[in-house]
Amino acid sequence: MPLTPEQQAEIDELRAGARPTLRAVSEGMEKHLYLPHQVLDHGFVRVIDYMGDDAAITQAARVSYGRGTKTVNTDEGLIRYLMRHWHSTPFEMCEVKFHVKLPVFVARQWIRHRTANVNEYSARYSILDREFYIPAPEHLSAQSATNRQGRGALLEGAEAARVLDILREDAMRSYDHYESMLSDDGQKGLARELARMNLPANIYTQWYWKVDLHNLFHFLRLRADAHAQYEIRAYAETMCRIVADWVPFAYSAFEDYRLGGMQLSAKGIAVLKRRLAGETVTEETSGMSKGEWREFESAWEA
Amino acid sequence: MPLTPEQQAEIDELRAGARPTLRAVSEGMEKHLYLPHQVLDHGFVRVIDYMGDDAAITQAARVSYGRGTKTVNTDEGLIRYLMRHWHSTPFEMCEVKFHVKLPVFVARQWIRHRTANVNEYSARYSILDREFYIPAPEHLSAQSATNRQGRGALLEGAEAARVLDILREDAMRSYDHYESMLSDDGQKGLARELARMNLPANIYTQWYWKVDLHNLFHFLRLRADAHAQYEIRAYAETMCRIVADWVPFAYSAFEDYRLGGMQLSAKGIAVLKRRLAGETVTEETSGMSKGEWREFESAWEA
Amino acid sequence: MPLTPEQQAEIDELRAGARPTLRAVSEGMEKHLYLPHQVLDHGFVRVIDYMGDDAAITQAARVSYGRGTKTVNTDEGLIRYLMRHWHSTPFEMCEVKFHVKLPVFVARQWIRHRTANVNEYSARYSILDREFYIPAPEHLSAQSATNRQGRGALLEGAEAARVLDILREDAMRSYDHYESMLSDDGQKGLARELARMNLPANIYTQWYWKVDLHNLFHFLRLRADAHAQYEIRAYAETMCRIVADWVPFAYSAFEDYRLGGMQLSAKGIAVLKRRLAGETVTEETSGMSKGEWREFESAWEA
Amino acid sequence: MPLTPEQQAEIDELRAGARPTLRAVSEGMEKHLYLPHQVLDHGFVRVIDYMGDDAAITQAARVSYGRGTKTVNTDEGLIRYLMRHWHSTPFEMCEVKFHVKLPVFVARQWIRHRTANVNEYSARYSILDREFYIPAPEHLSAQSATNRQGRGALLEGAEAARVLDILREDAMRSYDHYESMLSDDGQKGLARELARMNLPANIYTQWYWKVDLHNLFHFLRLRADAHAQYEIRAYAETMCRIVADWVPFAYSAFEDYRLGGMQLSAKGIAVLKRRLAGETVTEETSGMSKGEWREFESAWEA
Missing domain, CATH: 1.10.20 (Histone, subunit A)
Incomplete structure (x- = not known):
């Protein structure tokens, strides 16, 4: 594991110091706080702080004075509705801050997501450690x-x-x-x-990365996808597991509507409707280009 | 005061429910949580949630494993250094969520600040209350x-x-x-x-507004300024007092370097240097336009 | 029509003054420049400036030295590929600036799209005209x-x-x-x-609104949608027609993959696959909630 | 020079193809279009496209129907006023797109400016050239x-x-x-x-980078500054010269109020006022920390 005894001691100290707060608390997330989840050979993701929980999403959607929830069921239904209908602002009301250690070539892909706050270890100011990613x-x-x-x-x-x-x-x-x-x-x-x-570019760097839940979901949809480069996907998948513990209703809706979902084109809808009506549709009669048809068929093959 | 008994009861319930957390806690901010601060005749600002404290700023600047602070003095000095040298990313590592009730014409000015998350009460979906701002x-x-x-x-x-x-x-x-x-x-x-x-446009609306500390300072610098319209300034000044309790070192640096500071042009620097050297400089010899000179003189008059 | 003779004369003067440029030119867009398209009773949309054309999208995707296109066919295929696979950055390389006159309640919905540049007529500084939207x-x-x-x-x-x-x-x-x-x-x-x-809120205001093509498409997908309020949809539909003339390949891909497309959930995919395999699926066996099922069925009814 | 004959031919072709447009044209910028300005040993900056000119700034500030300018003098005065009073939105109404070739370690600093559009050459998809920055x-x-x-x-x-x-x-x-x-x-x-x-990290990469004038000025203020690393400053200074040709009034205001200007703290203002009144102020009586005083004195030394 990539921590020195001093670093481990600092983390232990933080984990020992529970204090009372009046804010929303996610029990699932408290368990993760500060603990490094190893990714690749020397990297990690750890949660440094978070704001909000599932109820904070519905509370914002309702512009509530209090927790604003009648029943847990209602919360889950509303969260699924909001996700299904692309209401992004309530999900922006949760925020999370990670400390990530990652190879520079992964950091270069990651930083392309601009709607986040980043503080990177400075190699102008400090000396980098001798740690490299070897597949x-x-x-x-x-x-x-x-x-x-x-x-x-x-x-x-x-x-x-x-x-x-x-x-x-x-x-x-x-x-x-x-x-x-x-x-x-x-x-x-x-x-x-x-x-x-x-x-x-395989040397490790590290940064604090802070993002709201809506933009985190956008990042995870693209980077936990099978087409993403394995090395960044490894980070995204670790973060998926953390988010599932933090906001279980929102994560479950994200899995159903985004991660496991699919975008159909107008042409794709038409082909499916014709097939559901019993018609045989081929590449020639689909109106799709060769590439579109290949992707479409691989998604819908029996 | 603008709250119904039901709303007050919801707030009381939230204030009664302290829970343990391992996150950074700002005692100064816990005192504000959920409580409405009246602004104008029917409006308010209340803190719904926050992330981070003064130490979180320096912790991010250092990309620390733990709290990362040796002494409180060091933290304050570093925060002042970061503010003085326009390092914005460490201040972005703190986040705050407000519930605000405000007249629509104030909301229209406020929303021009784009780097924030907003969830507004929907007048498509719900019926607005009979509450209007009368100066x-x-x-x-x-x-x-x-x-x-x-x-x-x-x-x-x-x-x-x-x-x-x-x-x-x-x-x-x-x-x-x-x-x-x-x-x-x-x-x-x-x-x-x-x-x-x-x-x-003087009817009241309300929203949840979430912003990071850097962008909040930018908002406050422009909207707590004497040139801002009084009605939005009243909100900004209330938020200034809250932020001073939340992150006292950062707020104090903000007061010194931004709120109470001044931007000098190259021409302004030249005039001051000549005056410090004993020269008498007038509008004619300043190189400034009439308007610039008037503003410059009003800032530096004895 | 909402223009004064002075305003019309200013527009005529601009339309009379063609000048040579080395930049990419879209003939379809030159025809629209400066001309007001009436929307609602007193509103309009007019194009003030634009940057780029269809070829600029593929040129950016390839990081080309020149126009970078071999054939028009290749350009169209690449644009469709980029849209299908959610590559957003090449579409961000086109930009458009509109002058819009619109009722305040429409402006309040519109401004929720933050990734754009806006300069609104100031009612602090100037006096608004006596023009109101009456349906x-x-x-x-x-x-x-x-x-x-x-x-x-x-x-x-x-x-x-x-x-x-x-x-x-x-x-x-x-x-x-x-x-x-x-x-x-x-x-x-x-x-x-x-x-x-x-x-x-039905008084008219006006603004300059500048946005890149990717974010404009996002705006149009939400606001030209049947669920958007009619009054903002009227603006979105006018802009759709303009964009179709500006970047015909990109707009056609947008129509197929976004406007006319559909997002399927994991549950929706499963139901369709079962139906394609000949199974009868009902609300009870779909795994969907009542609301999801109603929306799903209305989309897929024969 | 870093171009192949094929690349040079592509650029020559683009420079040969002037076409008429009704849009605002900046003669100063037309001269730069497509031509590479060498930076460092193998890098360059070249303008690919631009939107707007000095008049477009005042036209947006006035929400005009036409060019909206009576005299060139008025335009310059208004631009200086807008810059002096931190009105950012009119400057956002101009846009520029660059093609930049730069070492990866410079790209990593550059990309920290998030309010821009970027399309980078992909080393997942293509093979990088054998070109490295050697100081x-x-x-x-x-x-x-x-x-x-x-x-x-x-x-x-x-x-x-x-x-x-x-x-x-x-x-x-x-x-x-x-x-x-x-x-x-x-x-x-x-x-x-x-x-x-x-x-x-000294290998060269390239990208298309598109940004509005306000955010470009922010970039240039930080990166053309004496404290910026030389290698990125070399790019910033090249871009300063280009912008001065594109929007001469705006650039001149930027030079006076930002590049050549200075931010004074409340403490700094107080010290200067005391000195102007004839008082001798030392570090001890300044209220500043050691570091602040050193920076202050070096800025104001005779």
Whole structure:
């Protein structure tokens, strides 16, 4: 696990210090607070803080004076209704703050989601640790032959070993050189903001990332998807499990309507209606392009 | 005060229900939770939830594993440094959710601040209450003769009475007609989404408004300013007092560097440097336009 | 039509002044520039400026050095692929600026879309015109009995006349009082920022509204939808026609995948697959709630 | 220069194809369209498209029907007024789209500005070119002894040569290994999305970046500042020159009120007022902390 004893002691201290609050409390989320969930070889996700719970969503939707709920059932039904009808603002009323440790190439994909607050560890100001992501054998894949941005078969045996050796050796050499350029032992040490440029994209960085629940769901829908790169998906899936404990009704609606749902085009609706009416529809009579038809058929094959 | 007994009971129930949490707790903010602070004649601001405290700002700035603070002094110094140097992301790591009751014309100014989450009471879905903002005599001002978007002298006596009569009577008549158009007693009731169009801009609406501390400070700097319209300034000033209790170090830095600070232009810097060197500078030798010079002189007059 | 001769002359002058540019030009959009499209009784939408065309979308997707297109066919196929797979950033590379005149209650719905730039006519600074939205008879509807935020049957005869009389008379009286409070003829004129509070929500305001194509599509999907209030839908539908002329490939993909498309839940997918396999599925065996089932069935009824 | 003959031909073709438009045209910007301005050793900034000019700012501020300007003088005065009083929305009415080629570590700083649209070259989908940033000798600096995120003296002679050798050799070796892992000659080629992780942060990437003028000014104020890292400042300064040609009045106001301006704290104002009144103020009597005083004095020293 990636924590030093000092870091572990700081977390233990935080977990020991319960205090009374009048705010909404999610018991499911209190269990996660501060604890690192390991992701990849050296990364983690941990919850630093959160605001709101399932009831906070319906309370905002109703602009209530109090908790505003009559029964738990009503809350769940309203949350499902809001999700189904794309009401985004009530979900924005919950907020969560994560501390994430992640490889730089994952961070570069992640940061493309702009509706969030981020504070990243600064390599201008501080020195990065010697920690690099090296894929586990079951994730070391060849380029897909059919999907330009996908993976194909696993690399195995000598081929896998060779790639892993390259990644490990280049990482270590780059870091050795980073340290030796920084060193002011008998020389002028190179500025940190320059020396970092020698480090490869599998080095780990870390950040605090804060986001509202609506935008988190948007992130998770795209990044927990099968088409997302495995390495960021590993983070998204960990966060899915945390969110399910935090706001179980909202997460369940998200699973049903977004993660497990599907967008049909007007053409797709027409094909399904014709099929439901007993008609046989082929690519030629579908009105779809070759690519659309292939995707459509793979989604609806028996 | 604008609360019904049922609303008050809901608030009392929330204030009675302290629960343990492992999250950061701001004692100063716990005292405010749920309690309405009256603003204008029927409006209020109340805190529904918050995330973080002063320490959360420095913790994020350091990307810490624990609370990350050695001493309270260090925290304050770092917060002042971050504010002075326009580091916005650590302040984004605190979040607050308000329930606000406010006249529609104030809401229309407020919503121009886009970096916040809002859930407004829906007049398509529900019927608005009969509550209108009528200015107190000390705020009933004539148009300023010099500032096209400002106020001048107070209206007094018969002139004031006449304006207040118009505002009150038009509000009541509009609301009577709103109700009678909505009524389905012996007639088809007009759709709520249409009937509302008869209501004037001083009717009260309400919303949940959630914002991070950086963007809240930006809002407060513009809306607690002397140039802001009095009615929105009244809300901003109430929120300033709440924020001072929530994150005292950050608020104090905000007061010093933003609220009480001033932006100097390159020309303004040059004039001050010449004056500090003993030179007499006039409008003609300042390089400023007439308007800039007037504003500059009023800020620096003895 | 809502323009004065002076305004028309200004527009004519702009339409007369073609100049050479090296930028991407959309012929379909040049035809719309500056011309008001009437919406409702006194409102309009007109295009003030635009950036990009269909080719700019694919050019950005490819991070091209030149126009980057081999054939028009390829462009259309790529645009459809990007839309189908929720690639939003290439569509953000087109931008459009509208001048819109609209009733205040429509403006209040519209402004909830935050990812846009807005400059509204200021009633603190200037005096509003005497123009109010009065619904045409075919839009004067009763409250829906089944949908809390919808319309039902039309009001007719004396009932309709009564409502229209109220709306007209209250509007005129409010405006008369607005003018008389503002007047400084023999009295102190009330501050404009106060006097405006007497004006009802059907008065017209105007603004410049600038948005990128991705966020415009998001706006149009929600506001050109049958569930949107008629008055904002009228604006959205006008903008749809303009966008179809501006970026025909992108608009056609938007129509197919968004406007005419449908989001299926995991439960909905399961029901359809069972039906396609010949099974009879009822509300009881669908796993859906009553409300979900009703919506699902109305979408898929023969 | 970093362009291939094919790229240059594409740009020449675009520059040859002027077409008529009814939109606002900025002659100063037309001269820049598509042409690459070299930045660093292999990078560039080029303008792909723009919307608006100086007049578009005042036109939006006035919500005009036509160009809305009587005289050029009035336009300049209004633009200066808007900038001085922090009116941001009129400046948001201009938009610009750049194509930028830049090292990854610069891209990582740049992307922290969230209010912009970005389309980056995808290293999941495509193969990156063998181009790396190697600092020129006059930018190869040691770590600052006093500023944790700054540079100190230049490295010289053998020290400089050694660092440059490391940077060059590590870059070449990493790229050689990147290519050899990707190769499917007699082996399975590693997935592009994995192979890229071996590349250091000085490799060049490219993107389309689109932003409105207000947010561009915010970016430039922070990144053209003396405290910004040299490498991103080089891009910001190039963009400053382009913007000065595009919207000369707005840029001049920006230079005076932002780039060359200064934010004074309440304490700073008090010290200056005392000095202007003839008093001698020292650190002890200033009420400032040691750090604040040092910064204040360095700004105001004779």
